[in-house]
Amino acid sequence: MKKQTLRFISRPTPYHQEKERLYLEVRRREGRLLSDEDMKHLPEVDASNPNSREWQWRSRSFRRFLSCCRRLSAGREPFRLLDLGCGNGWMANRLAENPAWEVWATDLNVPELEQGARLFDRQNLHFVYADVMQGELPGQYFDVIVLAASVQYFSDFAALIKTLRNLLKPGGEIHILDSPFYKNEVERDAARQRTAAYYDRVGVPEMATYYHHHIHQDAKAAGAVDLNGHFGAAILRKIKWLPPFPWYRIRGA
16 A cells, blocks of 8 residues: 655745744644654543643544534535644544545644654545645635634634635535634733743744734634534533634535
8 A cells, every 4th residue: 555645735935934843843842742652542642641631622622523524424425624734633534534535634834744644544634735825725625624723823814714615615614623712802912912921931932923813703704603602512611521612613605
């Protein structure tokens, strides 16, 4: 069987390379760069992992999203998913456990993409280096696009959603998981200050330039519906069983 390789659709630029360097340095200092063995078990991690609570949340978010995809895939062949901002590709790998689905794991982070491509060797899983905002991914191709803990690395939310809608098949959906949104501009500006202070403490203050903050109105203006907005999910978020974030679904045009 031919081994998985990383495909380059976009050409790395100095901007992308600097962002990658800073991002990886932050992840290293936070203890988020994982060994091959740890990656094979994601989203499950050992209780000793300093980010175990976060991974519990991600595991629960993933299971709910997977159930959603199973419903959406009924009667759709081929069923294609784009994991945008996939990092090391653990979620794309888990989605690709269904051999009937075609999954693209896309990011601008070469080392983690290469690690995922090396570890997760599935014929229906494609690791792709691509700048989605440059219009180099195939149009009207995907049934579902998911951004899991990644929308904050895109500066212009409206432009992002406009671009992603062009990649969706008719009836396709965008899902945004595990990312903070803020009530209003005041809360957003306060969050920006906290982010800058955090990256300063970590010792990589330049990373604040690449981390962006969006408000709920940004999502609502794009027609988003919060699938975590019902009473049951609110209770689970209050007791910290679910992450304290919305789960936004945005349908295609």
